[in-house]
Amino acid sequence: MDPCRIVRSAASTFSAHACVVVCTIFIHALAVSAKVSFVRYEKKLGREGVNPWIDIATVALAMSVVLVAHLIEVALWAVLFIICKEFPDFGTAYYHSAVSYTTLGYGDPIMTPSWKLLGPLEAADGMLMFGVSTAIIFAVIQRLIQARFVDLRG
Secondary structure, three states: OOHHHHHHHHHHHHHHHHHHHHHHHHHHHHHHHHHHHHHHHHHHHOOOOOOHHHHHHHHHHHHHHHHHHHHHHHHHHHHHHHHOOOOOOHHHHHHHHHHHHOOOOOOOOOOOOOOOOHHHHHHHHHHHHHHHHHHHHHHHHHHHHHHHOHHHOO
């Protein structure tokens, strides 16, 4: 195989990856910002930690916001796969993207050798974004616990 072709293929893979990763970071930053604003709003209204049902709704909302962010990010990867002409339709591309993003890794369908590296790169991006989501949800829960239970404040 021609070494120049390998370098060009790797460069195009990484540039495509970089664009989507920047978008996923931006989407997650929006989700974090929205969640922080909501928690601050609840505190300003004096509802933080007062009613367990409001706290449950707040945690459920936090989980919903990050879930929607992940679904959008999976769709971005699927669009990239369509642009790269890896899959014939959005449904197949989205399925493959979801399997890679969540690191489930069924191995079907398989990408062509020139774009195959996008799979593990998407998995790394997904793991990082799931880490951010976990941190968001944990921070919200911790904040609600500290607001509700005075003896647990640090």
